[in-house]
Amino acid sequence: MRENKALSAWQRDEQTIGCWLSLANSHSAEVMAHTGFDWVCVDLQHGLVDYADMVTMLTAISTTEATPLVRVPWNEPYEIMKALDAGAYGVIVPMVNNRAEAEQAVSACRYPPKGNRSFGPIRGAVYGGKGYATEANDQIACLAMIETAEGVAKADEIMSTPGLNGIYIGPADLALSMGLPAMGDQPQPEHLEMVKSLLEKCKAHGLAAGIHTSSLEFTQKYLALGFNFVTLAGDVGHMAKNAARELAAARGTEGPSRESTGY
Amino acid sequence: MRENKALSAWQRDEQTIGCWLSLANSHSAEVMAHTGFDWVCVDLQHGLVDYADMVTMLTAISTTEATPLVRVPWNEPYEIMKALDAGAYGVIVPMVNNRAEAEQAVSACRYPPKGNRSFGPIRGAVYGGKGYATEANDQIACLAMIETAEGVAKADEIMSTPGLNGIYIGPADLALSMGLPAMGDQPQPEHLEMVKSLLEKCKAHGLAAGIHTSSLEFTQKYLALGFNFVTLAGDVGHMAKNAARELAAARGTEGPSRESTGY
Amino acid sequence: MRENKALSAWQRDEQTIGCWLSLANSHSAEVMAHTGFDWVCVDLQHGLVDYADMVTMLTAISTTEATPLVRVPWNEPYEIMKALDAGAYGVIVPMVNNRAEAEQAVSACRYPPKGNRSFGPIRGAVYGGKGYATEANDQIACLAMIETAEGVAKADEIMSTPGLNGIYIGPADLALSMGLPAMGDQPQPEHLEMVKSLLEKCKAHGLAAGIHTSSLEFTQKYLALGFNFVTLAGDVGHMAKNAARELAAARGTEGPSRESTGY
Amino acid sequence: MRENKALSAWQRDEQTIGCWLSLANSHSAEVMAHTGFDWVCVDLQHGLVDYADMVTMLTAISTTEATPLVRVPWNEPYEIMKALDAGAYGVIVPMVNNRAEAEQAVSACRYPPKGNRSFGPIRGAVYGGKGYATEANDQIACLAMIETAEGVAKADEIMSTPGLNGIYIGPADLALSMGLPAMGDQPQPEHLEMVKSLLEKCKAHGLAAGIHTSSLEFTQKYLALGFNFVTLAGDVGHMAKNAARELAAARGTEGPSRESTGY
Amino acid sequence: MRENKALSAWQRDEQTIGCWLSLANSHSAEVMAHTGFDWVCVDLQHGLVDYADMVTMLTAISTTEATPLVRVPWNEPYEIMKALDAGAYGVIVPMVNNRAEAEQAVSACRYPPKGNRSFGPIRGAVYGGKGYATEANDQIACLAMIETAEGVAKADEIMSTPGLNGIYIGPADLALSMGLPAMGDQPQPEHLEMVKSLLEKCKAHGLAAGIHTSSLEFTQKYLALGFNFVTLAGDVGHMAKNAARELAAARGTEGPSRESTGY
């Protein structure tokens, strides 16, 4: 079975940079994957992408060495299983609140006896190649998001879930859970402290630590902190920011003050 | 943030008329929205529409002043959140049975601390404009359907749910819950009594009251009763009825006796 | 091979009524085909439909006895061949101006030696059944539109084209060709005279005579004149007219004065 | 209402053969349905098919006499209801573990008072025809998969669920539940014993017994055992196997040793 | 009928800036249109966009004040007509070589007697509003590309075509026609001279002058020369450039040396 290069890197405590995909389009997925990111993540939660588009996007990513990930829309077993069957090599599961939910996420990623994933890796096995049935439990990354008040409070019990490979932080939801305004890249010092605290716990539990950003600035900041996987913005953001900046420059007007929506 | 004109009207206890969309097509959505309805609702439950089509339909509705609503397929938090992120300004949630389910629906529509909506209004903020992050909790309408036996029995506890904006009645399911045959527009007197009873409670709770119909006749009847939002049939119904009537006339045969399916 | 019932009816000089499909959607196609029209026509010229949608729409029509027709976007051989390969049992070819163009249209509908249609009826043979290869030349209807000034002037040479099965009149384009404003259903007396004149020629040439309308009124008028196939409006028109009329009634406002675009 | 021919055959304890659809494509669905299978099943669980494609596939199947079934992605009421509303005449529900889950599946298939299916059979009633509202509870097949350790242990309580029409065995998941490697067609003797044991119970409960295969060999084996409905592989499998075999023959190389993924 | 603001600006000899759309996606179209460009152009020639996607993209652009343009795949009348019927307010026609071809392009944009456009503005009239039938000939922009050796040689005869509104230069094709390598933004002095020469002729003929670029630098250069409409790169380019630049920065590696393909 094809190696999960991103997961291998995280298991060696290395740092990787990825890109977020919110556009339902195989070509933007292919272009982003060709850019050289270590991994690329199709977002089924907030992205405007559904299952059918995800399939063509995962296929597009498969033309490159980038590891294909999917953020599933919810901690729903069949949504996780369908993403994996379609060829995702890892899932990012939103809003995991406690141990039971973390265990449910992991279980959906693992064939029995380690979990309850149903067998039928229709495209996953085409992408993964021979050995998928027996090796997938070790190659597929299960990544839980900690971003709610309950999830933060129960971070340790989540992080100690057997079979979980890593934690991914959603800064905007984390901010809301702290009573801070959602801004995407959050500038508040207390937010940074919370991020650092979660990162430390994550390292202590031997898990890969990941976080979302909408900018180079925050990517650099979080890489400097030691995160293993940082999202350097996404397809829509790269497009919109560059277009707005250059349009303002061409018109000789001031740059745009785009209100972040986190994406 | 753009005002939710339908919600504002309901909050002033005004009456509005809307249209139902069951066809997965952006042009029929655009044409219906241009017809002048106060709001237009994309039906993800019984309509033959899925998420990807909904996105283009919400976009089409955005070319007009009609308020875009979505009936989600189920009281499933992530389905609600995805509809809102895609630009719906309100959701109609089917088969709400009790207070806990009503609270779950409301929670999915509100950012913390009022709810547990996850942040990432990718198209919602494009449509809604600046201020979405802070104002959405007030502008997004959460509408619960009361149409099951349990829901009817627990109407008061549902209607008193904080944050709920209105109630929508599904006449056919309501009929089934009463042991009556499902006919879409229900002619039974006891059904009308039940509708009136729910309407009264709704008014007493200060909520917007809405109801589905498949015809002008029932729309007029329910408007006369005082409903705040009445669905004047939908895309497929308008098309099929007119075509059948005119074909019969052109052939000089009797009019069709179409068996209603509620849509 | 399955009989082309519409063509057979025309060859017996009978009258048929059909419906136009401008929405890219298999369900509206299925609903219209179930309404009982003798034939249903997918419009690739002005309709918002492309090839991929046409395939699912032809499939939907195949669930009924209605004969599936396609108006191709232009008198382009490969567009005609692709429509037939996908299962159309006849094509309406727009803006045929003269004998050479009529011959080109017919040729694209017939296998050698009668024409130059390329062999590969991938879905056509699934729908048509055994014998397609040898019988299709007789079952497939080729219908030329006469609607331009040149086409009108050369109506006789067009109508005498061997292998042509019928003529279809586009009233709006015909009006423009006469210096009249395009209104869809054209009320001008000189337009009616032109229509009658073309109908007579068509009958004289032993061809099926067809015409487009947007209303019951004009359908009845043209049936009374003796046309063999009359289009009783289309999906979008039926939907939009009924919705506008009922919305006005529900509001107690005056009926809409929709500006016709011919569809 | 149109008769459910497959269900009728099972109720007469007859044997039927079906085909699996994993490709999101209306033409492959139509071709498979035209092949003469008694029923054809669209797979929303492991197949690369989503709701929108399912609609066009069910439409394509409706051009034939084959009974249209859908394997829903999970035992999720609204996924079951949406498949039925779109015209499925039966659902195969994966991973049913116990009586409560079986009852939930049945309930989603039945209108009140027998269940909690919501009314709005938008395409189902077009396909099923007049009488759908009152007869659907009797014509729609609800089939539960027994394939997990818990499901096997609780087979009797599942099978005795009122309203359940049959059981479908997923051999690969069943193998995993037994500690055997997932291979699709499972050659292990203990697996065969388990299959026989479930078949016997099924017969004892008067339910239709069905099972999945990836080959003619296993189809013949299970038909010989007395199963009522056996899946003779699927679209992708038929295509891939034939292509690989013929390519090897054309090259004069040895045949392929394709690693089964169960599909 | 809604005013064509871009055309009006050009007729006042003003300067406008637009954006190119090569991704088949309604959301990227909507985001680019919301960025504030004066016009946005859907590219059916080199863009990975086909007709069905174009419809949803034109709809998305219609949510803003940006004027919707389409580059048709070829100087093919029905492709031009279909783009206009779908709501484009102007077409950019590639590779116009001489007067006859220019006249053909113009003719496809104008209803008789000024041209041979067929009547049926199904979405165009929804977007354009009342008066479309009579005013479209004046509001729709027809823009011819001069980019081939023959086109350059016959620039004057092309530019003097009655009804033509403007000229659009494709720098890469123009370079190839001059024996220069295609690079997108062409740095060669002789290329600049050719561009200036065409610009001058264009001004002399009273036509709007437009040109393509892939960068802010060339946009500024051409605006300084006096072009009326300059394309400031496109969706894919903005996205890819920003992502590559920021990824290199995050890794501390050198910037990318992306080989331009003109888009």
Add this chain to the structure above:
Amino acid sequence: MRENKALSAWQRDEQTIGCWLSLANSHSAEVMAHTGFDWVCVDLQHGLVDYADMVTMLTAISTTEATPLVRVPWNEPYEIMKALDAGAYGVIVPMVNNRAEAEQAVSACRYPPKGNRSFGPIRGAVYGGKGYATEANDQIACLAMIETAEGVAKADEIMSTPGLNGIYIGPADLALSMGLPAMGDQPQPEHLEMVKSLLEKCKAHGLAAGIHTSSLEFTQKYLALGFNFVTLAGDVGHMAKNAARELAAARGTEGPSRESTGY
């Protein structure tokens, strides 16, 4: 730029085997490409595939080493250019009748000064990699179909067209052109003689010789004759044949007598 392995093999007079794709689906394309064919061809002429699906199918093929080809729907320059821009490494052009048509096909495949291909290889350059702009003229295969009476009569003038890489024979159309019935794999001795004659001429002109088949039997026959590229049936055929054969075996009925449609 990535090498065109199929073209290189043909230029060494080697033999290759390919597969035909008529289903609009990226997964069947990916599965067929993974089967090990030397090249895979997306059929836009008779296949039920349009441009948008072709893009995802070419992307799917790009996950393997198989060379991606496209049969364009017609000898239409922009259809050829769009296929190449989307990443096809060669085009098969149907129904080339004479030298002028062959030159037109070649011209559409080559950038100036060798042809008139317009520059903008949006996905082609992503797949092909650096150097595309300057090397594509040498790597892109242009293959003309000889299958009409005129084409056969003028085979030598077609084959001597500069820049043409090969000839592809469509046996069914060739049969029709000879007055024989179209059967797909044509068993007639005179047909075989014609095929041999064209093959010889092709070899004499130093071109690659290719031919279509629907079976292993004819693939072996034509490989034995010395063809350079032979199509070993296609997706639909492999699927339908295997399903029909195994269904008949399972039922113990006779094998099917499927009427060939050439695909």
